[in-house]
Amino acid sequence: MLHFIWGISTSIIMFSFIYGIPSLYSILQDLKRVVWININSSNSKKPFDPPTILVILPFYREDKASIEETFISIVKQRYPHEKIYVLIVLENNDEQTYRYVLDLSGILLNAGIASKVIINQSGRRGKAYAINRAIELFKEMTDIVVILDAGDRVVDDTYLHKVAYLISNHGYSIVGTKVYRVSSNIIGRLSYIDTLLWYNVGLPGLIKFMKVPLVSGEGLAFSRRFLEEIGGLPEVLAEDAYLTILAISTNRNVALLDSIIFEGAPSTITSYVKQRMRWYRGTLQCFKDVITKHKHQVEGRALIALAITYLQPVALMAPFISTMVIFSSIFIDVPYFTLLIAKIEFISIILAPLYVVLNMKHLDPILFLAPINWIFQGMIVLATLIPVEIPWLRTSSRAKINISDTYVRIWGDEST
Numbered sequence: 001m002l003h004f005i006w007g008i009s010t011s012i013i014m015f016s017f018i019y020g021i022p023s024l025y026s027i028l029q030d031l032k033r034v035v036w037i038n039i040n041s042s043n044s045k046k047p048f049d050p051p052t053i054l055v056i057l058p059f060y061r062e063d064k065a066s067i068e069e070t071f072i073s074i075v076k077q078r079y080p081h082e083k084i085y086v087l088i089v090l091e092n093n094d095e096q097t098y099r100y101v102l103d104l105s106g107i108l109l110n111a112g113i114a115s116k117v118i119i120n121q122s123g124r125r126g127k128a129y130a131i132n133r134a135i136e137l138f139k140e141m142t143d144i145v146v147i148l149d150a151g152d153r154v155v156d157d158t159y160l161h162k163v164a165y166l167i168s169n170h171g172y173s174i175v176g177t178k179v180y181r182v183s184s185n186i187i188g189r190l191s192y193i194d195t196l197l198w199y200n201v202g203l204p205g206l207i208k209f210m211k212v213p214l215v216s217g218e219g220l221a222f223s224r225r226f227l228e229e230i231g232g233l234p235e236v237l238a239e240d241a242y243l244t245i246l247a248i249s250t251n252r253n254v255a256l257l258d259s260i261i262f263e264g265a266p267s268t269i270t271s272y273v274k275q276r277m278r279w280y281r282g283t284l285q286c287f288k289d290v291i292t293k294h295k296h297q298v299e300g301r302a303l304i305a306l307a308i309t310y311l312q313p314v315a316l317m318a319p320f321i322s323t324m325v326i327f328s329s330i331f332i333d334v335p336y337f338t339l340l341i342a343k344i345e346f347i348s349i350i351l352a353p354l355y356v357v358l359n360m361k362h363l364d365p366i367l368f369l370a371p372i373n374w375i376f377q378g379m380i381v382l383a384t385l386i387p388v389e390i391p392w393l394r395t396s397s398r399a400k401i402n403i404s405d406t407y408v409r410i411w412g413d414e415s416t
Contacts, residue, residue, distance in 0.1 A: 002332075006334065006335050006338045009321050009324075009325055009338055009342070010335075010337065010338045010341065012314060012315070012317050012318055012321055013318045013321060013322055013325075013338075013341045013342060013345050014341065015311070015314060015315050015318070016315040016316075016317075016318030016345060017341075017345075018308070018315070019202075019206075019312065019315045020348065021205075021209075022202075022205030022206050022208060022209040022210075023201050023202050023205045024205075025205055025208065025209070026201050026202070026204045026205030026208065027201055027355065027359070029208075031204035031205060031207075031208050032199070032200045032201070032204045034204070034208075035203070035204040035207050035208070035256055036178070036199075036204075036256050036257070036258035037166070037255055037256060037257055037258055038258040039162045039165065039166075039257070039258070050079065050080055050083050050161075050164055051083070051142070051143040051144055051164055051167075051168055052083050052084075052085060052141060052142045052143065052144075053079065053083060053084055053085070053142065053144045053145075053146055053160055053163070053164060054085050054087060054135075054138060054141065054142035054144070054145050054146070055074060055084060055085070055086045055087070055146045055147075055148060056087050056089060056131055056134055056135070056145060056146070056147050056148075057070060057086065057087070057088045057089065057147075057148055057149070057150070058089045058127050058130050058131055058134075058147070058149070059088060059089065059090055059094070059097050059101065059150050060090070060091055060094055060097065060127075061094055061096070061097060062097050062100065062150040062151075063100075063150075064100040064103070064104070065151075066150040066151035066264070067097070067100050067101060067104055067150050068104050068107065069150070069151050069152070069153055070148055070149070070150055070151060070152050070153075071104055071107040071108055072107060073148070073152060073153050073154040074086060074108065074113065074148070074154075075107060075108065075111040075113065076154070076157050077154070077157055077158075077159060077160045077161075078157050078158055078161065079158075079160035079161050079164070081111055081112040081113045082112060082114075084113050084114075084160070085113075085114050085115070085116075085138070085141065085142065086108055086113055086114070086115035086116075087115070087116055087118065087134050087138060088101055088115060088116070088117045088118070089118055089119075089120060089130045089131065089133075089134045090117060090118070090119050090120065091119070091120050091130070092119050092120060092121050098117070098119075101117060118133075118134055118137065120133060126235060126237075127217075127239070128232075128233040128234060128235040128236070128239040129235050131147060131232075131233055132232035132233055132235070135224075135227060135232060135233075136232070139224055139227075139228070142224060143167075143168070143223060143224050143225075144163065144164060144167050144168075144221060144222075144223060144224065145221065145222055145223075145224060145227065146160065146163060146219070146220070146221045147217065147218070147219070147220045147221075148218065148219060148261075149217075149218050149263065151263060151264045152218055152219065152261050152262070152263050153261065153262040153263075154219065154259075154261050155259065155260040155261065155262065156259040156260065159177070159219070159257075159259050159261075162257055162259060163175050163221040163257065166255045166257065167221065167222075167223050170255070171253060172223075172253045172254065172255040173222060173223050173225075173226035173247060173252035173253060173254070174213075174215060174220070174221070174222045174223075174226065174243060174247055174252065174253075174254045174255070175220075175221040175222070175254075175255045175256075175257050176213070176214075176215025176216060176219070176220055176221075176240075176254065176255070176256050176257065177216070177219045177220075177256070177257045177258075177259045177260065177261055178195075178199045178216075178258070178259065178260045178261070179195065179216040179218045179219060179260075179261045179262075179263055180192060180195045180196070180199075180260060180261070180262050180263070181194075181195050181262075181263050181264070181265040181266075182262055182263070182264070182265055183264055183265045183267060185265075185267060186366060186369070187265055187266055187267065187268075187269065187272050188264070188265035188266075188267070189364055189366040190366060190369060190370060190373045191265035191266070191272075192265065193353075193356060193362070193364070193366070193367060193370050193373075194370075194373075196356065196360060196362065197352075197356065200360070201355075203256075206309060207256075210305040210306075210308060210309050211302070211305055212244055212248070212305050212306055212309045213244060213247070213254040213256060214240075214241060214244055214309070215240055215243060215244065215254065215256070216240055217239065217240035218261055218263055219259075219261040220240060220243075222243075226247075226250075226252055229250060230246045230250065234246065236282060236285055236286075237278055237281055237282030237285055238278070238279060238281075238282025238283055238285065238286060239282075241282060241283055241286050241310070242282075242285075242286050242289075244286075244306070245286060245289070245290055245294055245298065245306060248298055248302055248306065249294055249297035249298045273380055273383075276377060276380045276381075276384075277380060277383065277384050279313075280313040280316075280380065280381050280384040281384050283310050283312060283313050284310065284311075284313055284384070284385075286306075286310040287307060287310035287311055290303065290306045290307055290310060291303075291307055313381045313384065314381070316374075316377055316378055316381050317378040317381045317382060318345050318378065319345065319346070319349050319371070319374045319375045319377075319378050320375045320376075320377075320378025320379050320381075320382070321342070321378065322341075322342040322343075322345040322346045322349075323342075323346060323375050325338060325339060325342035326339070326342050326343060326346060349371045349374050349375075350371050352370070352371070353367040353368065353370050353371070356370075
């Protein structure tokens with residue numbers, strides 16, 4: 001039995017090293033400057049007929065301040081307001097959110113932005129289902145669809161201009177952006193560190209090696225034509241991650257726009273665990289479908305690259321497993337090679353915060369807790385692997401955004 005445990009432990013830790021290679025290369029080559037498309041604001045405003053953009057806001061049990069935050073972000077966009085149509089999607093049992101939306105609707109109206117509320121009457125079936133029903137009703141009036149969540153703060157006031165420019169002028173089917181999750185509490189500051197590393201190190205490395213352009217669901221934009229071709233958003237736990245499979249299988253181009261959206265991080269440990277479990281379960285569902293449903297649409301190197309990419313949650317178990325291996329070695333004999341690579345993994349996660357300090361000049365003292373957070377995430381992945389049915393795990397409690405906080409920087413803006 002112990003031989004089996006050591007064998008599994010060794011394999012998972014070694015698998016995590018596969019992900020470490022692209023990240024190390026990303027650091028050495030500064031790949032974030034290559035992967036993210038940096039559009040000068042003046043270029044995005046070169047003469048072109050600005051298309052109507054349908055902004056969909058799927059709200060469910062939101063607080064008033066978060067709704068207001070999103071409305072203000074839309075109003076601040078320097079895109080022709082008459083070309084923006086906001087569609088607010090609510091659930092039929094969510095009367096409080098409906099009242100908040102009515103109270104705040106003047107923010108959009110006074111800015112000359114048309115909006116409409118539609119209520120899903122078919123019962124709660126997840127975010128993608130609600131968005132698909134909304135798109136089906138209004139698809140004829142737009143060529144571009146953008147999705148925002150409650151509480152999203154769009155930093156770039158030319159964001160919609162740039163999205164329209166990439167889709168209309170350059171033929172991209174999907175445009176993703178950086179989504180930094182922030183708040184002033186410990187969970188939020190650790191989430192911010194995670195997203196800093198992901199968007200500036202991890203994702204650029206994966207894209208360079210695997211050619212798999214992952215996108216986040218917030219601030220996600222796509223062409224109506226692409227949505228029609230794939231039959232709407234996939235109604236799964238991680239519809240954003242799943243879109244990459246569909247883009248690759250239909251030979252569609254994905255752009256990663258160097259703009260930033262701030263989103264409130266989970267404010268409680270329970271909400272944090274729910275969020276991560278949804279991400280990890282959704283990503284592993286993508287892996288399963290890649291090697292079953294899509295193995296004939298995506299072949300060869302692309303299939304292998306997608307499979308490796310979607311197995312990332314397995315690699316995230318390595319910090320926890322390495323810690324357990326090292327702890328176990330105090331009491332029992334652990335194979336030399338297993339213990340050696342566990343120590344290497346443990347040392348690497350302990351030293352990782354130094355990169356954030358030295359390269360990103362991020363001086364938050366909470367960095368010293370980041371390794372503990374990564375070990376904890378490994379525990380969450382293990383819990384996610386338990387084969388039990390789980391409902392749609394919404395991030396039910398988000399902190400308020402405060403980008404004036406000492407520890408938050410608007411990365412990508414060279415003037416900061």
